[in-house]
Amino acid sequence: MKDPVCGMEVDDKHDSLEHKGKKHYFCCASCKWAFENNPSQFEQS
Numbered sequence: 001m002k003d004p005v006c007g008m009e010v011d012d013k014h015d016s017l018e019h020k021g022k023k024h025y026f027c028c029a030s031c032k033w034a035f036e037n038n039p040s041q042f043e044q045s
């Protein structure tokens, strides 16, 4: 899966966050933080 913030490939051991029933994975806490603060900016259809 892909980190929606920076586009890096990440695996399911990374930090995750559930948003609208979909699980997103992040390479680092700062990407997770960015998504959390503005999910609509990074959401993929």
Ligand SMILES: [Zn+2]
Pocket: 003, 005, 006, 007, 008, 026, 027, 028, 031
């Ligand atoms: Zn990232």
